[in-house]
Amino acid sequence: MKFLPIVKKDLKLILKDKAAMIVLFLLPVMFISVMSFALMPVFNGGHDPTVSIALIDLDKTEESKGFIERLRDVQGITVVTESDGTVFKESDAERLILGNSYPMAVVIPQEFGKKVKGNEKVTLGGFIDPAQYNTSSIIVKALEGVSSTYSALFTIENMVDNQIAEVNEAVNDRVTEMSDLYEEKIDELTAELDKLAQSFPGGTPVEREPIEVGYMGLETESMRDTLLQQANDSVGEPLITVKEYLGVSEKVEKPDAFQQNVPGYTVMFVFFIVMFAGRSFLAERKDGTFRRILSAPIGKWNLFIGKMIPNFLISLIQCFVMFAIGHFLFKMSLGNSILGLIGISLCLAWASTAIGMLIASLVKSETQIVGVSMMIVLTLAALGGTMVPLFVMPDLMQKIALFTPHAWALTGYQSLLVRGMGLSDVWLNMLVLFLFGMAFITVAVWRLRFDE
């Protein structure tokens, strides 16, 4: 435990460092508050339906109306098709957007119904207010979700219809075949009987009553309904994902803006420790205090661990403070697993500490700290989805995000907070964070020099 004095000393130093305290604690709290209140309408579905979109239906068929109904079912979106009793026209779209009334206007094209039924591709038109890009990108995701389930329904309906037609045809064939066979036999029989009858004197010729053979068709209506019902149930799943895009899952309590922003900014700012780790190493090297520590009977490993633990503790405290503020001040739900939150937080703190040691082992000047470490930290934060939510990112970006510890921490937190999962559901996130940390530490140990 020879590293203990070093731990205490560094904690004392960082607690005295006003800039560090502001960056590590005050700034994330401010970001969480400001961003959450600013984006409240986007996330806060349910109570007051918040995002209104203008919808212009040029098709006006059963299918387009069904689609609109489904859109209305998505919580958090209000679909407006008319104002003051006049139905929106295509020419209104631009005006509606520029008038700032709607972040987005969606146009259902003519022949929408026909194409959907015919399983053809349909493209919805959309007008987007670039100033409200974040909101509209969420809506686009929702639209995509609804569209894919809706079109899937028609695909299934078509499939069911085809199936029934095929069954009908097959049965019909068999029946015709059978009746042909019977008719032949009956004809033969009739002929025999006729012969027999005519061999008797006064016999009347036998004539066959024409037999009505025909297949009336199966009772397909109920069969079709059952099939459809089952198919519908099985594609019902994606609909839920659509709802989650808007942060409204029915499985757990509703996630709010805070459940998005608290983990997001916690993850982002936990990594800011990197800057202070770098600074601390630089100062100790420059002031000769590392050398002085090593002139005491203290090994390099003890010094390394002593320098690492305070950053780890600070990161943990950051997580604790942010979630506590989120929970107690902003009434954010913590999900169902405190243990899971602790698990992710421990692994996150480990990863950030490790990257801190890495940067500390590499930086040679104050300029590098500000330049290199800030660039790395901010780039990773942006890529990792702490600023712009991952779900609005294109697929490629979402894949790139997997190369940042941020994304793993964030998705871990959100699984716990938003999807109500438990510790066992986020083990992969924890493992990946741990491995990130191991990799960083390995390089740090390899590169680290305590003296100049």
Add this chain to the structure above:
Amino acid sequence: MSIIEAANVEKRYGDLHVIKGIDVTIEEGQVFGLLGPNGAGKTTFISMLSAQLPITSGQVTIDGFDIHVSTKEIKRRIGVVPQDIALYPELNAYDNLKFFGALYGLKRKELKEKIDWILTLVGLKDRASDPVKNYSGGMKRRINIAAALLHDPRIIFMDEPTVGIDPQSRNKIYELIHFLKEQKRTIIYTTHYMEEASNLCDTIAILDGGRIIEIGTTVDLLKKLHGGILEFHLDQDMGSKEIRTIMDTHDCIIECLQAKEKVGFIVTNTQEALQTILGSLSAKGIKVSSVNTMPPTLETLFLHLTGKELRE
């Protein structure tokens, strides 16, 4: 057995040969001075003795422990006062001392007592709760020394502990060294201040260019200069024959150092010698443009040994 024994110690940085083979033995309870100009290798040498810097070649034992083997044992027994102030400016003196004391395993009550004791000793008890960054240079130096003494080391390395400070702080530090000396601590003290070395040190090694060029007790070293050096600047070269005759005619001249238009004599007494030598020179018709009287100090010795001024 001597408390410090160094044999043929060398240090190289690549092609740069910084310490070129040093042998010293230091007895327990001595104040051992390493005197030399900037860049002589003082810091490098004591960093090797205090196990902070690997030795390129050579043998060192400290209190019987081989430095290549028992660095931990050695580090426990020594206190190191770095040349540059190595403290945490944001922490106050008390917390700084607490930290460095804790590194040596001092705890709670004992640590607190030691801190109080050392703060009193360096005269900074009333400023103990001020951040070190608000201290004057001299006060920082005093805490810098104090931090190396908390664990009561038997051997103390001090690397130019009085550079650039006010007289008050300097006197405090001298007092402290006298105190440590009474406690029979062994002190290795580097400096480029002559008076300091001659006032404080029992033994002095003069270091230049990575070599010890002179070593001895302070008294012995100063004796080498007898009464001092007289340096005459002449208008013309003087033949060695003439110099020989002058040396032979005056008993007060012990040694002669000659360089073209400059002649120096180590003499028993500069006052007496000046009169008689001047007389002889003018008798021979040699004109003297100026005379330099140098007292028997280490400064003069260094100049005499190297031809260089000690102070930059």
